Amino acid sequence: MAVRLAETEAYLGPEDRAAHTWGGRRTPRVRSMWGRPGVAYVYLIYGLHHCLNLVTLAEGRGEAVLLRGGPVVAGHGIARVRRGDGVSAAALADGPGKLCQAAGITREHDGLDTCASDAALYVADDGVVPLEVETTARVGIESAGAAAGWPLRFVVSW
DNA sequence: TGCAAGATTTTC
DNA sequence: AAAATCTTGCAG
Numbered sequence: 499m500a501v502r503l504a505e506t507e508a509y510l511g512p513e514d515r516a517a518h519t520w521g522g523r524r525t526p527r528v529r530s531m532w533g534r535p536g537v538a539y540v541y542l543i544y545g546l547h548h549c550l551n552l553v554t555l556a557e558g559r560g561e562a563v564l565l566r567g568g569p570v571v572a573g574h575g576i577a578r579v580r581r582g583d584g585v586s587a588a589a590l591a592d593g594p595g596k597l598c599q600a601a602g603i604t605r606e607h608d609g610l611d612t613c614a615s616d617a618a619l620y621v622a623d624d625g626v627v628p629l630e631v632e633t634t635a636r637v638g639i640e641s642a643g644a645a646a647g648w649p650l651r652f653v654v655s656w
Numbered sequence: 657t658g659c660a661a662g663a664t665t666t667t668c
Numbered sequence: 669a670a671a672a673t674c675t676t677g678c679a680g
Binding site: 657662667 | 677678
Binding site: 518523525526527541542543544545546 | 672673674675676677
Protein backbone atom coordinates (compact mmCIF):
# COMPACT_ATOMS: atom_id res chain seq x y z
CA MET A 499 0.00 0.00 0.00
CA ALA A 500 1.47 3.37 -0.98
CA VAL A 501 0.39 7.00 -0.74
CA ARG A 502 1.86 9.88 -2.68
CA LEU A 503 2.38 12.52 -0.01
CA ALA A 504 0.62 15.63 -1.21
CA GLU A 505 -0.15 17.43 2.03
CA THR A 506 2.14 17.96 5.02
CA GLU A 507 2.56 20.29 7.97
CA ALA A 508 5.72 21.21 9.84
CA TYR A 509 5.96 21.37 13.64
CA LEU A 510 8.98 23.30 14.82
CA GLY A 511 9.75 21.97 18.27
CA PRO A 512 10.11 24.02 21.50
CA GLU A 513 9.45 27.34 19.73
CA ASP A 514 6.20 26.13 18.23
CA ARG A 515 3.23 26.38 20.56
CA ALA A 516 1.25 24.02 18.32
CA ALA A 517 3.89 21.30 18.54
CA HIS A 518 3.78 18.53 21.10
CA THR A 519 7.38 19.36 21.95
CA TRP A 520 6.43 22.96 22.73
CA GLY A 521 8.38 24.38 25.64
CA GLY A 522 10.75 21.46 25.54
CA ARG A 523 8.24 18.91 26.80
CA ARG A 524 9.74 15.47 27.12
CA THR A 525 6.85 13.24 28.02
CA PRO A 526 6.47 9.54 27.26
CA ARG A 527 4.15 10.23 24.34
CA VAL A 528 6.52 12.52 22.44
CA ARG A 529 9.59 10.41 23.17
CA SER A 530 10.09 9.49 19.53
CA MET A 531 9.70 13.08 18.35
CA TRP A 532 13.00 13.88 20.03
CA GLY A 533 14.66 10.99 18.26
CA ARG A 534 16.76 10.66 15.15
CA PRO A 535 15.56 12.05 11.82
CA GLY A 536 13.54 9.48 9.92
CA VAL A 537 11.89 8.10 13.04
CA ALA A 538 8.11 7.84 12.98
CA TYR A 539 6.06 9.60 15.66
CA VAL A 540 2.54 8.20 15.87
CA TYR A 541 -0.05 9.34 18.40
CA LEU A 542 -3.76 8.93 19.05
CA ILE A 543 -5.90 12.05 18.73
CA TYR A 544 -9.42 12.48 20.14
CA GLY A 545 -9.22 8.92 21.34
CA LEU A 546 -9.98 7.52 17.93
CA HIS A 547 -7.66 8.71 15.16
CA HIS A 548 -3.97 8.15 14.61
CA CYS A 549 -1.61 10.75 13.16
CA LEU A 550 1.73 9.97 11.57
CA ASN A 551 4.76 12.28 11.73
CA LEU A 552 8.34 11.87 10.62
CA VAL A 553 11.18 13.44 12.58
CA THR A 554 13.06 15.82 10.32
CA LEU A 555 15.92 17.73 11.92
CA ALA A 556 18.68 16.30 14.09
CA GLU A 557 18.06 14.24 17.20
CA GLY A 558 17.13 16.45 20.13
CA ARG A 559 15.46 19.20 18.08
CA GLY A 560 11.94 17.93 18.63
CA GLU A 561 10.93 18.88 15.13
CA ALA A 562 8.73 16.76 12.88
CA VAL A 563 6.46 16.83 9.87
CA LEU A 564 2.85 15.68 10.04
CA LEU A 565 1.84 13.64 7.00
CA ARG A 566 -1.69 14.77 6.27
CA GLY A 567 -2.45 12.75 3.20
CA GLY A 568 -2.49 12.29 -0.54
CA PRO A 569 -3.78 9.92 -3.21
CA VAL A 570 -3.34 6.18 -2.78
CA VAL A 571 -1.14 5.05 -5.67
CA ALA A 572 -0.90 1.34 -4.85
CA GLY A 573 -2.81 -1.16 -2.74
CA HIS A 574 -6.28 0.33 -3.13
CA GLY A 575 -7.71 -3.05 -2.21
CA ILE A 576 -6.31 -3.33 1.29
CA ALA A 577 -6.79 0.39 1.84
CA ARG A 578 -10.49 0.08 1.10
CA VAL A 579 -10.82 -2.96 3.35
CA ARG A 580 -9.44 -0.87 6.23
CA ARG A 581 -11.38 2.30 5.41
CA GLY A 582 -14.60 0.56 4.53
CA ASP A 583 -16.60 -0.05 1.39
CA GLY A 584 -18.13 2.85 -0.45
CA VAL A 585 -15.20 5.13 0.22
CA SER A 586 -14.15 6.94 -2.94
CA ALA A 587 -10.56 6.54 -4.13
CA ALA A 588 -9.90 10.20 -3.46
CA ALA A 589 -11.15 9.96 0.13
CA LEU A 590 -9.06 6.93 1.08
CA ALA A 591 -6.22 8.96 2.57
CA ASP A 592 -7.02 12.66 2.28
CA GLY A 593 -6.59 13.46 5.95
CA PRO A 594 -4.22 12.64 8.83
CA GLY A 595 -6.52 10.13 10.45
CA LYS A 596 -7.66 8.65 7.15
CA LEU A 597 -4.08 8.21 5.98
CA CYS A 598 -3.23 6.19 9.06
CA GLN A 599 -6.38 4.09 8.87
CA ALA A 600 -5.86 3.36 5.17
CA ALA A 601 -2.24 2.42 5.80
CA GLY A 602 -3.00 0.47 8.94
CA ILE A 603 -0.76 2.67 11.05
CA THR A 604 -1.15 2.57 14.83
CA ARG A 605 1.04 3.34 17.82
CA GLU A 606 2.74 0.01 17.12
CA HIS A 607 4.61 2.03 14.51
CA ASP A 608 5.64 4.77 16.93
CA GLY A 609 9.41 5.04 17.15
CA LEU A 610 10.04 3.01 14.00
CA ASP A 611 13.10 4.01 12.02
CA THR A 612 11.78 4.56 8.50
CA CYS A 613 15.35 4.58 7.18
CA ALA A 614 16.02 1.01 8.29
CA SER A 615 16.45 -1.48 5.47
CA ASP A 616 13.71 -3.69 6.88
CA ALA A 617 11.33 -0.88 7.81
CA ALA A 618 7.62 -1.67 7.55
CA LEU A 619 7.17 2.00 6.78
CA TYR A 620 9.36 4.15 4.59
CA VAL A 621 9.46 7.10 2.21
CA ALA A 622 10.55 6.81 -1.42
CA ASP A 623 10.90 9.14 -4.41
CA ASP A 624 8.55 8.05 -7.17
CA GLY A 625 10.05 10.52 -9.62
CA VAL A 626 6.97 12.67 -10.02
CA VAL A 627 7.93 16.34 -10.26
CA PRO A 628 5.66 18.75 -8.37
CA LEU A 629 3.96 21.28 -10.60
CA GLU A 630 3.22 23.63 -7.77
CA VAL A 631 3.63 23.84 -4.01
CA GLU A 632 1.07 25.82 -2.11
CA THR A 633 1.86 27.14 1.37
CA THR A 634 -0.88 27.91 3.90
CA ALA A 635 -1.52 28.13 7.63
CA ARG A 636 -1.86 24.89 9.51
CA VAL A 637 -5.18 23.21 10.17
CA GLY A 638 -6.81 22.42 13.49
CA ILE A 639 -4.63 24.44 15.84
CA GLU A 640 -6.82 27.44 16.60
CA SER A 641 -5.63 27.69 20.17
CA ALA A 642 -1.93 27.87 19.39
CA GLY A 643 -1.72 31.66 19.51
CA ALA A 644 0.58 33.30 16.98
CA ALA A 645 1.89 29.92 15.88
CA ALA A 646 -1.54 29.16 14.44
CA GLY A 647 -0.89 31.63 11.65
CA TRP A 648 2.51 30.34 10.62
CA PRO A 649 2.59 29.20 6.97
CA LEU A 650 3.74 25.67 7.66
CA ARG A 651 1.26 23.61 5.68
CA PHE A 652 2.41 22.50 2.28
CA VAL A 653 0.19 21.15 -0.47
CA VAL A 654 1.68 19.75 -3.64
CA SER A 655 -0.02 19.38 -7.01
CA TRP A 656 1.34 17.80 -10.17
C1' DT B 657 -5.81 11.01 41.72
C1' DG B 658 -9.06 13.60 38.85
C1' DC B 659 -10.39 16.42 35.06
C1' DA B 660 -10.22 19.20 30.83
C1' DA B 661 -8.82 19.42 26.14
C1' DG B 662 -7.01 17.75 21.81
C1' DA B 663 -2.28 18.33 14.94
C1' DT B 664 -9.94 14.56 13.44
C1' DT B 665 -13.66 12.24 11.09
C1' DT B 666 -18.19 11.13 10.37
C1' DT B 667 -22.94 11.62 10.62
C1' DC B 668 -27.44 14.25 11.62
C1' DA C 669 -23.33 21.55 13.93
C1' DA C 670 -22.17 17.88 17.14
C1' DA C 671 -20.81 13.56 18.87
C1' DA C 672 -17.55 9.72 19.31
C1' DT C 673 -13.85 8.29 22.68
C1' DC C 674 -9.36 7.90 25.42
C1' DT C 675 -4.83 9.40 26.42
C1' DT C 676 -1.95 13.03 27.90
C1' DG C 677 -0.86 16.88 30.62
C1' DC C 678 -1.62 19.86 34.45
C1' DA C 679 -3.88 21.07 38.79
C1' DG C 680 -4.78 19.86 43.53
